[in-house]
Amino acid sequence: MADSASGATDKSVQVKLVLLGEAAVGKSSIVLRFVSNEFQANKEPTIGAAFLTQKCRLEDRVLRYEIWDTAGQERFHSLAPMYYRNAQAAVVVYDVTKAASLEKAKSWVKELQRQANPNIVIALAGNKVDLVQPSASTSGTTSSESEDEADDATATPEETAGGEQAESLRQVPRDEAEAYAKEAGLLFFETSAKTGEGIVEIFTEIAKKIPIEHILASTRGAGRPGAGGRPGAPDGGVTLDENAAKGKDACNC
Amino acid sequence: MASHYDVIVIGTGLTESITAAALSKAGFTVAHIDENLYYGGDEASLDLDDLDQWAKKRSAASDKPLSSPYLQAQAEKFVSISAVASPPPHSRQYSVSLLPSLIPSTGPFIASLIASGVSRYGGYKLLERVAIYHSAGLVKNVPGSKEDVFKSKDLSLVEKRRLMRFLLFAAGDFAGSKELQGHEDAPFIDFLRTTFSLSMDVATAITYALAFCSAASDPTLPALTRIHHYLRSSGRYGNSPFLVGHYGGAGEIVQGFCRVSAVVGGVCILARNILSIKQSPPPEGHPQPTYVVELEGFDEPLTSRLIISAPDYTPFLSNGTSQDNTHSSPPPFSSRRVARGVIVIDHPIYFPFLAPPSSDSDPIVGASVSTESMITPVDTAVLVFPPSFLPDGSSTTAAHAFITGAGSMSAPVGIVNISLPLDGAGSSPPDAKAILTPYVNATMALTKRPSSGDVVSDPIFTLFYIQNQLLPSNSENEVTPPLPDLETCFTTPPISPTLSECADSAAMNAEKLFWKAVNALKGHPTHTPGQGEEIPEGQDLVEIESFWPPLETIVDDEGDESW
Ligand SMILES: Nc1nc2c(ncn2[C@@H]2O[C@H](COP(=O)(O)OP(=O)(O)O)[C@@H](O)[C@H]2O)c(=O)[nH]1
Numbered sequence A: 001m002a003d004s005a006s007g008a009t010d011k012s013v014q015v016k017l018v019l020l021g022e023a024a025v026g027k028s029s030i031v032l033r034f035v036s037n038e039f040q041a042n043k044e045p046t047i048g049a050a051f052l053t054q055k056c057r058l059e060d061r062v063l064r065y066e067i068w069d070t071a072g073q074e075r076f077h078s079l080a081p082m083y084y085r086n087a088q089a090a091v092v093v094y095d096v097t098k099a100a101s102l103e104k105a106k107s108w109v110k111e112l113q114r115q116a117n118p119n120i121v122i123a124l125a126g127n128k129v130d131l132v133q134p135s136a137s138t139s140g141t142t143s144s145e146s147e148d149e150a151d152d153a154t155a156t157p158e159e160t161a162g163g164e165q166a167e168s169l170r171q172v173p174r175d176e177a178e179a180y181a182k183e184a185g186l187l188f189f190e191t192s193a194k195t196g197e198g199i200v201e202i203f204t205e206i207a208k209k210i211p212i213e214h215i216l217a218s219t220r221g222a223g224r225p226g227a228g229g230r231p232g233a234p235d236g237g238v239t240l241d242e243n244a245a246k247g248k249d250a251c252n253c
Numbered sequence B: 001m002a003s004h005y006d007v008i009v010i011g012t013g014l015t016e017s018i019t020a021a022a023l024s025k026a027g028f029t030v031a032h033i034d035e036n037l038y039y040g041g042d043e044a045s046l047d048l049d050d051l052d053q054w055a056k057k058r059s060a061a062s063d064k065p066l067s068s069p070y071l072q073a074q075a076e077k078f079v080s081i082s083a084v085a086s087p088p089p090h091s092r093q094y095s096v097s098l099l100p101s102l103i104p105s106t107g108p109f110i111a112s113l114i115a116s117g118v119s120r121y122g123g124y125k126l127l128e129r130v131a132i133y134h135s136a137g138l139v140k141n142v143p144g145s146k147e148d149v150f151k152s153k154d155l156s157l158v159e160k161r162r163l164m165r166f167l168l169f170a171a172g173d174f175a176g177s178k179e180l181q182g183h184e185d186a187p188f189i190d191f192l193r194t195t196f197s198l199s200m201d202v203a204t205a206i207t208y209a210l211a212f213c214s215a216a217s218d219p220t221l222p223a224l225t226r227i228h229h230y231l232r233s234s235g236r237y238g239n240s241p242f243l244v245g246h247y248g249g250a251g252e253i254v255q256g257f258c259r260v261s262a263v264v265g266g267v268c269i270l271a272r273n274i275l276s277i278k279q280s281p282p283p284e285g286h287p288q289p290t291y292v293v294e295l296e297g298f299d300e301p302l303t304s305r306l307i308i309s310a311p312d313y314t315p316f317l318s319n320g321t322s323q324d325n326t327h328s329s330p331p332p333f334s335s336r337r338v339a340r341g342v343i344v345i346d347h348p349i350y351f352p353f354l355a356p357p358s359s360d361s362d363p364i365v366g367a368s369v370s371t372e373s374m375i376t377p378v379d380t381a382v383l384v385f386p387p388s389f390l391p392d393g394s395s396t397t398a399a400h401a402f403i404t405g406a407g408s409m410s411a412p413v414g415i416v417n418i419s420l421p422l423d424g425a426g427s428s429p430p431d432a433k434a435i436l437t438p439y440v441n442a443t444m445a446l447t448k449r450p451s452s453g454d455v456v457s458d459p460i461f462t463l464f465y466i467q468n469q470l471l472p473s474n475s476e477n478e479v480t481p482p483l484p485d486l487e488t489c490f491t492t493p494p495i496s497p498t499l500s501e502c503a504d505s506a507a508m509n510a511e512k513l514f515w516k517a518v519n520a521l522k523g524h525p526t527h528t529p530g531q532g533e534e535i536p537e538g539q540d541l542v543e544i545e546s547f548w549p550p551l552e553t554i555v556d557d558e559g560d561e562s563w
């Protein structure tokens, strides 16, 4: 509230971003790659937090992403409406080696268009491209870990597949997905949480498209839906956490 | 996915969801199941289409004896459901709470919200106003704090002094006081009149609008205890002792608890009918049986060492669980019927008020209607109808109309939840709509801007029904196994139907269930690794010390950290 003019940069805008997509397409892995630049092969990454935050710097602005992972609640259609509420961005993920996962992604996009903010920015990400690229084993991010532990059912086809074999694993042609994304007005990327390819791009491209002015205006305003996640104090809003709840008395400004 | 769990929690009501979150956080593996498409059970918040479905399913279930036992139980619980006109468009902009609730700023519920981290997920708003219905288009303000009493220009000095004396008494340590002794079970309103010589007006306001009593016969001690709690709650976040949760309150908060459970590994399964719950004999070397739960559409059953179930799912338990226990015990809880109405409005409500209650002899002559209240509509407020205040209303019980508006994100303009406990337990279900119509009309009269040419508007959507609500018992041992001698199967006890008390009672129930479960599970590690999911090393050996473990703290200074 106080420092108005000076802090153009440190006044980062909070953006709630949600992940969606079929189980095992790599949503949690994408988050982990983006937030801590890690990858765990053949293993469900443990997020174990309410949400993760990550700053994203553009030339003229700083965004603070508040990233919500599904916590596995997509598996039995048990994602709650609360999950979508006030999300300003969504990354809908499919697996390029699984055709059905793109269909699932399309239905998530529909769901978002029904449930979420009308001006939400949606990106479609075709993940696991490393599996369909001619032997990119040079990246060597995870060679050692990936050996142990027998695969379970959800795991992906063996990643050691060489050149031509690799391309044959692809079940979703890039063109097809890209055409769909264009038609539906989504940003589009092919990514690999394993190698890191395309991951940062998703988040920076989304950042460029987020209507920051709009968000700032609506947060300052009457706290209508579409304002940032937890209300600072617009319209009599209250922050429950003791530490954050300073200046408790009166002030009905 | 693992199919064996420490605990299967059935039902996603407030109590079950808090319990599931706490057990998951304590390191137990939890599967959390609900037959509904939504979280929240009887405390859900629904958009208008889902509310419509909710009503239709429950009114139709009685015609279809083959529907699930859960739905049959629901159809017995929710009766006299009024036919719903089709909901207005943009159904999703509305969150209708099936159990409206006020959250006291201190107490077990808010403590759980903060300690679990669920408070980070949603928004809250202070309750703005509590008022008493006065007459068509007018309300009386309720002096809720000592400050209000001091400021009041409309109470006589004597009345002020008496009221202050009572408020000091209620805020203080009254247990064992001479004023209270022998009156603990006496009707609260009589206690106020005789012990504190308060006028009928003031005593009425205290009874129904401060203590949220529902009838003149409500006993003194619980009412006094509530007021004590609320007086001590005000000031933590602002003037009012109460908070209102965004997007329909309890039903939204439930989703937060379910997410907390999922984030630490709990598995949530919605919209699957339960086919059976059976008990298999204790495995070799285990003193306790295993439960086997078959779900529609699941090839393999889920199994667990412990079951915690909402009461409406217990038909499964008593039919299928035990081999030898066919003996059914009498229901441990009494019940009460509550008429409930949901009214969606597209014109805001104003509280043009008269002077606060003044003494009996002091007629309200020339009391002026506040000008501020003429232009500012209320957003979150409670309107109280004490018994006999409405000519066509109940003469024995009080109705509470809970108003939530755009500021609490529940609707573009507003939703009013009216609840009226009914007397007696007649066999034929009363007509919810007929009973509540006078209250609806009285509420809608307040949509007319004071002294303007506006006309009173009509609701854009209404739903009425009677809920047969179980009441919490006073006995300590509320968490009873549905079957004798089964210490690994619990039904969740009922929560208080009182607007200001239900959230707290759910949190208290959850904590009791939590410790019951911890006790039942202690010392018998489930997870021999290799069976089911991988668990962090040594998890089974961790000593559980508190209902909620410490939260990860928020490091919010330099960019790139997670929390
Ligand atoms: N080869 C490869 N495997 C991946 C990639 N992203 C995720 N995985 C693996 O796919 C599986 C599921 O990933 P996870 O992030 O848990 O998916 P989620 O269910 O959508 O969150 C795990 O075994 C991951 O290691 C990727 O980009 N390339």
Ligand SMILES: [Mg+2]
Binding pocket: A027, A028, A029, A069, A070, A071, A072
């Ligand atoms: Mg995941």
